[in-house]
Amino acid sequence: DIQMTQSPSSLSASVGDRVTITCRASQTISNYLNWYQQKPGKAPKVLISAASSLHSGVPSRFNGSGSGTDFTLTISSLQPEDFATFYCQQSYITPFTFGPGTKVDVK
Amino acid sequence: QVQLVQSGAEVKKPGASVKVSCKASGYTFINFGIAWVRQAPGQGLEWMGWINGRTANTNYAQKFQGRVTMTTDTSTSTAYMELRSLRSDDTAVYYCAREGYHGSSVMVFDYWGQGTLVTVSS
Numbered sequence: 064d065i066q067m068t069q070s071p072s073s074l075s076a077s078v079g080d081r082v083t084i085t086c087r088a089s090q091t092i093s094n095y096l097n098w099y100q101q102k103p104g105k106a107p108k109v110l111i112s113a114a115s116s117l118h119s120g121v122p123s124r125f126n127g128s129g130s131g132t133d134f135t136l137t138i139s140s141l142q143p144e145d146f147a148t149f150y151c152q153q154s155y156i157t158p159f160t161f162g163p164g165t166k167v168d169v170k
Numbered sequence: 171q172v173q174l175v176q177s178g179a180e181v182k183k184p185g186a187s188v189k190v191s192c193k194a195s196g197y198t199f200i201n202f203g204i205a206w207v208r209q210a211p212g213q214g215l216e217w218m219g220w221i222n223g224r225t226a227n228t229n230y231a232q233k234f235q236g237r238v239t240m241t242t243d244t245s246t247s248t249a250y251m252e253l254r255s256l257r258s259d260d261t262a263v264y265y266c267a268r269e270g271y272h273g274s275s276v277m278v279f280d281y282w283g284q285g286t287l288v289t290v291s292s
Contacts, residue, residue, distance in 0.1 A: 097278045099215075106265055106282035107215065113276035150215055154277040158231040159205070161215040 065089050065153050069162035075170040082138040084165045086151035091131045095155035098127055098136045101164075102147045110149075111136065141167070172196040174204075174266050174283035181289045182256050189252040190286045192266030199247035200224040203269040205279060206240060206251045208262040220269065221249060256290045263287050 066089035076082050086096065094114040099107035109118045111127035114134055124139045138145055146169060151162040177191040192204060206218040219230035221240040228240050239252045249266055263285040270280035 094274075095276050097276070099279070101215075106267075106285055107279070108282070109278055109280055112272055112278035112280075113274045116272065116274065118272070118278075118280070152215070152279070157217075157220070157229050158233075159217040159220075159277075161217070163214050 064158055065092065065156065065160055067151055067153055067160050067162040069149075069151060069165050071165060072163065073166040073168065075168055076141050077170045078141055078143055080141045080170075082141050082145075082167060084136045084149055084151075084167075086129075086134040086136070086162050088132045088134075088153055088155075092153045092155035094130050095153055096127075096129065096134050097152045097154060098125075099150045099152065100145075100147045101150065107150065172268065172281045174268065174281055176264075176266060176283040176286045179287040179289070181291065183292055184257055184290055186256050186290075187252060187254040188256060188288050189250055190264050190266075190288070192249040192251075192283050194247045194249070194268070197268075199242075200244055204240075204242070204249040205267045205269055206238075207265045207267055207279070209265070209285075210259070210262040213262075218251070218264075223249075253288075256288075258290050261288065261290045 068087045096114045098111040101107040115127045126137045128135050148164045148166045150164050173195045175193045200223045205220045221228045241250045265285050266283040267279035268281040269277050
């Protein structure tokens with residue numbers, strides 16, 4: 064199975080901050096990498112697909128990059144509604160595995 | 171608009187089975203697969219498997235092989251996930267999610283159900 068890791072596991076930030084989350088796959092997955100945001104008690108929502116493609120309706124402050132094994136999600140200017148947990152997920156090969164998550168909370 | 175609506179919360183005893191439903195609307199059901207993802211309390215997301223909406227072919231995570239069955243009813247655009255021989259560590263929120271492709275070959279879980287809490291307790 065492909066193992067996904069994320070760093071940091073949590074971070075504290077303020078509104079307006081630039082936030083960067085990294086995701087690493089245990090083997091190359093090309094661009095088969097998606098990012099999701101999950102708020103407490105809610106289902107995840109897709110932000111980015113294919114490593115860098117912004118999903119429909121997602122604000123442009125979210126940006127994804129990377130290929131191969133190393134990926135990054137950047138929030139250019141954190142907004143109050145962005146405090147949540149973020150997960151990366153590979154869809155290169157089954158089982159489709161998720162990273163352990165990065166919780167972004169208020170500083 | 172695309173919607174996935176899941177059945178309600180369940181409480182089961184160890185050793186029992188649970189069957190969760192996921193009713194789809196707003197798109198052509200047979201054109202997309204449905205995956206099942208679970209999340210234990212305070213934990214991350216775990217992919218359980220997938221069913222093809224057209225052929226009903228399935229692909230289960232090895233961890234659940236022999237204990238899970240995913241099915242569909244195309245007449246009602248509903249997917250089902252049955253998990254047997256429940257244990258306390260199966261306590262989790264179970265989500266269905268549509269497998270979409272948005273201009274690329276990369277599958278993404280683009281729509282999710284609201285989740286179904288399954289509690290396993292004696």
